[in-house]
Amino acid sequence: MSANAPIIDETHDPALRSWVQSERDCVDFPIQNLPLGIFCRAGEAPRGGVAIGRYIVDLAALAGSGLLEGEALAAAEAASGPALNPLLALGTATRRALRRRLSALLREGAGERTAIEPLLVPMAEAEMHLPARIGDYTDFYVGIHHAANIGAIFRPENPLLPNYKHVPIGYHGRASTVRPSGTAVIRPLGQTKAPDADVPSFGPARRLDHELELGLWIATGNELGSTIPIAEALDHVAGLSLLNDWSARDVQAWEYQPLGPFLAKNFVTTVSPWLVTMEALSPFRRAQPPRPENDPRALPYLWDEGDQASGALSLTLEVHLSTAAMRDAGLAPHRLSSGPATNMYWTLAQMVTHHASNGCALMPGDLMGSGTISGPDDGSQGSLMEITRNARNAIALPSGETRTFLEDGDEIVLTGRFEAEGYRAIGLGECRGTITPARG
Ligand code: CA
Numbered sequence: 001m002s003a004n005a006p007i008i009d010e011t012h013d014p015a016l017r018s019w020v021q022s023e024r025d026c027v028d029f030p031i032q033n034l035p036l037g038i039f040c041r042a043g044e045a046p047r048g049g050v051a052i053g054r055y056i057v058d059l060a061a062l063a064g065s066g067l068l069e070g071e072a073l074a075a076a077e078a079a080s081g082p083a084l085n086p087l088l089a090l091g092t093a094t095r096r097a098l099r100r101r102l103s104a105l106l107r108e109g110a111g112e113r114t115a116i117e118p119l120l121v122p123m124a125e126a127e128m129h130l131p132a133r134i135g136d137y138t139d140f141y142v143g144i145h146h147a148a149n150i151g152a153i154f155r156p157e158n159p160l161l162p163n164y165k166h167v168p169i170g171y172h173g174r175a176s177t178v179r180p181s182g183t184a185v186i187r188p189l190g191q192t193k194a195p196d197a198d199v200p201s202f203g204p205a206r207r208l209d210h211e212l213e214l215g216l217w218i219a220t221g222n223e224l225g226s227t228i229p230i231a232e233a234l235d236h237v238a239g240l241s242l243l244n245d246w247s248a249r250d251v252q253a254w255e256y257q258p259l260g261p262f263l264a265k266n267f268v269t270t271v272s273p274w275l276v277t278m279e280a281l282s283p284f285r286r287a288q289p290p291r292p293e294n295d296p297r298a299l300p301y302l303w304d305e306g307d308q309a310s311g312a313l314s315l316t317l318e319v320h321l322s323t324a325a326m327r328d329a330g331l332a333p334h335r336l337s338s339g340p341a342t343n344m345y346w347t348l349a350q351m352v353t354h355h356a357s358n359g360c361a362l363m364p365g366d367l368m369g370s371g372t373i374s375g376p377d378d379g380s381q382g383s384l385m386e387i388t389r390n391a392r393n394a395i396a397l398p399s400g401e402t403r404t405f406l407e408d409g410d411e412i413v414l415t416g417r418f419e420a421e422g423y424r425a426i427g428l429g430e431c432r433g434t435i436t437p438a439r440g
Contacts, residue, residue, distance in 0.1 A: 020106060055122055084132045091235070140170040180273045188251070190251035217366075221366070227301075241271045343373055412434075
């Protein structure tokens with residue numbers, strides 16, 4: 001059987017409920033999810049945890065509790081430090097053993113309740129860190145409608161470049177500036193040149209944008225010079241987060257040719273702090289939408305029937321914007337977009353296999369962005385560049401304000417929710433960032 005095939009077990013039973021009361025009304029983190037993260041309280045050392053309702057199970061404390069053994073114990077011990085890389089390096093079976101044990105310990109009626117309760121930390125008291133030490137960050141471009149929408153702005157006659165349907169396009173981003181949700185987004189300074197200007201100038205970027213993306217966390221890597229067969233690709237993936245690839249469009253327009261994104265992208269990238277594991281996602285895997293009849297077949301190294309049968313996700317992604325004035329007035333955030341993650345032309349497995357196809361070594365904790373996920377229609381586009389047609393159409397907000405690109409004080413929140421008939425829904429949590437004024 002392909003390692004890409006989803007496995008459903010007792011941890012996905014929709015009837016399961018936890019004795020942790022806040023799990024009952026928590027839409028993102030019911031007992032069927034159990035995502036991994038790194039947390040601490042003020043003054044404490046960061047360490048691994050698992051979200052349940054509005055609490056975090058302290059994995060370092062759990063490892064010392066005597067309640068675990070075998071692979072589940074090995075997993076909790078590997079997650080006791082300030083980054084999940086050692087746990088990710090242990091692979092799928094070890095993660096699954098921890099998930100099964102936690103599911104048993106946290107479910108209603110579990111005899112270990114009184115022993116676990118002291119190991120719970122309220123999320124409200126915790127600061128979240130990045131789930132892993134990111135050695136490398138790569139951003140793909142698999143959202144085909146985003147590629148077409150952006151292409152149409154610059155090349156109306158030929159929106160999709162000729163390589164798009166043959167090769168998963170990506171670029172190497174910068175790992176040092178990936179930050180967890182809540183980190184301030186300082187408006188970058190940059191060199192720009194307006195179309196009607198004779199010479200470029202330097203100053204705060206004026207066309208600051210968000211990009212709605214999924215972040216994929218690598219579990220086990222591959223040796224330099226080796227490859228990852230497509231049928232085994234998802235065995236190398238730990239799970240997913242939300243990712244906002246903040247982009248300075250005016251900087252990007254001036255610098256991107258001939259080598260692609262550079263300073264327009266690497267001032268900060270925000271990820272949601274909870275890694276939702278591939279095990280938790282199993283019930284929400286779907287057949288990849290068939291390619292249109294006239295599209296090229298993928299080359300054999302990128303094609304696996306198992307991946308095509310279950311490589312897409314039943315996931316709805318949303319973006320909300322609130323301005324400082326809206327928050328002051330108590331107005332609810334304005335929904336900028338909502339759409340399905342099935343708008344990905346290439347699957348997660350294809351991204352991973354392609355990345356390693358030249359012998360490039362992937363490492364535990366590496367992060368891959370999907371690229372902006374947009375739908376073909378208004379209301380489903382994952383960036384302001386698309387929504388406003390590159391600032392031609394301003395967005396009217398409930399405060400009476402308008403926006404083309406982001407102003408200081410604006411907050412963007414990404415959310416994602418997995419839903420499937422016969423299963424309890426789970427979520428990715430939040431990826432949040434507020435624009436603060438440029439420095440200098
Ligand atoms: Ca991007």
